[in-house]
Amino acid sequence: MSQHSTDPAVTSAVATVAKRRDWWRDAVIYQVYPRSFADGNGDGMGDLAGVRSRLPYLRDLGVDAVWLSPFYASPQADAGYDVADYRAVDPMFGNLLDADALIREAHELGLRIIVDLVPNHSSDQHEWFKRALREGPGSPLRERYHFRPGKGENGELPPNDWESIFGGPAWTRVEDGEWYLHLFAPEQPDFNWDHPAVGDEFRSILRFWLDIGVDGFRIDVAHGLVKAEGLPDLGSHDQLKLLGNDVMPFFDQDGVHAIYRQWRTVLDEYAGERIFVAEAWTPTVERTANYVRPDELHQAFNFQYLSTEWDAEELRAVIDRTLSAMGPVGAPATWVLSNHDVTRHATRFANPPGLGTQIRTAGDRQLGLRRARAASLLMLALPGSAYVYQGEELGLPDVVDLPDDVRQDPAYFRGEGQDGFRDGCRVPIPWTRTGPSYGFGDGGSWLPQPSGWAELSVEAQQGEPDSTLELYRGALAVRRAQPDLGAGDSVEWLKAPEGVLAFRRGEFVCVTNTTGESTTAPAYGRMLLASGEVTEADGEVKVPADTTVWWTTA
Structure with a gap:
């Protein structure tokens, strides 16, 4: 395939979705986890044919783009x-x-496609790594990874004290005595990005998928490619900070930015405003902003926002910090509440604060759903781009009681790392009230679905005005119709009682009550949408506990 595809069909298809400039600045992007979205061939595992069959659903939902996890x-x-x-x-x-x-x-259908890219590490079955093992110490292929001799009298100790994100040492010893680095599972050896062949290969991979027609890339572990010179020991540390919430010699090194400036030149060779999205866990929002400078990436996930508790003061603080950090680099804020690596927010918010993003208990289901609906409307009211994880528009909770024998998360089988309960947010989503997998596919599902999911299915919620699905559809329709929603880079905070957020954006007003009690707000204008049942009288509106309301003053 040529560097720049001349296939008229590809050119036409890309042009179809390139209807406006800077589409990504206020886009709503839907994450599809392919193995759990839709099964096209009935083998119990989701696939690309299944995703394709459900594209009209995503168009009707009102999203702008679809991000596909690795296939x-x-x-x-x-x-x-x-x-x-x-x-x-x-x-x-x-x-x-x-x-x-x-x-x-x-x-x-007017949807853009963003694909996942995994540049921090390959599989141990990648041809480069297999050759590196075969050719032994001193092999040029070993220089493309991090192979090192061990410490100790006979090299029996790892080269340094780094630990895997999934638990245990970040090093595995091979038969010839050398050790290789893997910040994640042993089957995921880290690339050595100091070697020019690695950069050459990934620029080629970018062009391969851009020529096929993808509209962008979500970069997995975007903060991890470059390691500190000499791979120094970490010393005393908190294992829970390994995801990048503290300064680490293997995360958020300044050298990553030179790589992304090179990548940006590749992307800018292509028409249609293709984009990069960084998964970058960093200690601060300000460090995250470094990834979205004008000559680097377009968006970076706001994990500080995702990790914020359901608390008005904390939410306002992270919103202000985010907008302040993104302003100087001219990048949009990017908001997210759930993804394939964390407990769904309908379950996080159902539990007491302080438990983090990996929750092992169901909590108060009704409380969690009420807060999740309110949080979703708040997120979609903020300036910038928003990400929706498959099934959150159905109000799906995490499945916290999966039997041990069906779990597949590698972190589950390794101690002292991540909690290993990510399977709970990856259970295949329900489409219909009946069938062997609630419409996911004819052959069951690779993870068991709870029996109560029949009433959470798309079929059960379709057309029901009070359902979470219709709330999302309504919110996304309003967002597209209201020019002040999504666009811009600031909010005007309004006076509100303690525990309540209220802000104006042009002719749009959003009020979120994070407390457990109802509160009263002015009737700012014509009500557009509410996540709960509100009452209006005498120029005031009674906003129930854990509820968000949208108005227009036009």
């Missing part, structure tokens, strides 16, 4: 984040023709 050829040691071939589709998901058809059909 590349992989042994699936970490659900596809261990890539063996970046230019091939894993047979469990289909083939390149399926990917091409999905991208083309999405473009015809």
Whole structure:
């Protein structure tokens, strides 16, 4: 395939969705976890054909783009984040023709497609790594990874004290005595980005998928590519901070920015405003802003916002910090509440504060759903881009009682790392009230779905005015119709009681009550939408506990 595709169909499809400039600044982007979205061939595992069959649903939901978690050829040691071939589709998901058809059909429906890219590490079944093992110490292929001799009298100790994010040492020893670095599972050896061949390869991979027609890339572990010179010991540390919430010699090193400036020149060769989105866990919002400077990436996930408790004061603080940090670099804020690595916010908010983003108990389901609906409307009212994780528009909770024998999260099988309960947010979503997997597919589902999910299905919620699905559809329709929603880079805070957020954006007003008691707010104008049942009388509105209300003053 040529560097720049001349296929008229690809050119036309890309042009179809390139209707306005800077689309990404206020886009709502929907994350699809392919193995859990829709099963097209009835084998119990979601696939690209299944995703393609549900594209009209995503169009009707009102999102602007779809981000697909990895579907590349992989042994699936970490659900596809261990890539063996970046230019091939894993047979469990289909083939390149399926990917091409999905991208083309999405473009015809006015949807853009963003694909995951995993540049921090490959699979241990990647050809480079297999050759590095075969060729032994001193092999040029070993220089593309981090191979080191061990410490101790016979090299029996790891080269340094780094620990894996999934628990245990970040080093594995091979038969010839050398050790290799893996910040995640042993099946995921880290690339050495100081080696020029690694950069050359990934620029080629970018062009491969851009030529097929993708509209952008979500960069996995974007903060992890460069390691501190000499791979120094970490010393005393808090294991819980390994995801990047503290300064680490293997995360958020300044050298990553040179890589992304090179990548940006590749992306800018292509028409249609393609974008990069960084998964960058950093100690501060200000450090995150470094990734979205004008000559680097376009967006970076706001994990500080995702991690904030359901508290008005804390939410206002992180909103202000985010907008202040993004302003100087000219980047939009990017808001997110859930993804495939954290407990769904309908369950996080159902539990007491302070438990973090990995929750092991169901909590108060009704409280969690009420807060989740209010939090979603708050997020969609903020300036910038928003991400929606599949199923959150249905109000799905985490499945916290999966049997141990069905779990597949690699972190579950390793001690002292992540909690290992990410499977709970990855259970296949329900489409219908009945069937072997509630419409997910004819062959059941790779993780068991709770029996109560029948009434959370798309079929059950479709057309029900009070359902969470219709709340999302209404919110996204309003967002598109209201020019002040999404656009811009600031909010005007309004006077509000303690525990209540109120802000204006042009002719739009949002009020969020985070308290457990109802409160009274002025009737700012015509009510557009509310996450709960509100009453209005004598120029005032009674806003129930844990509820968000939208108005227009026009």
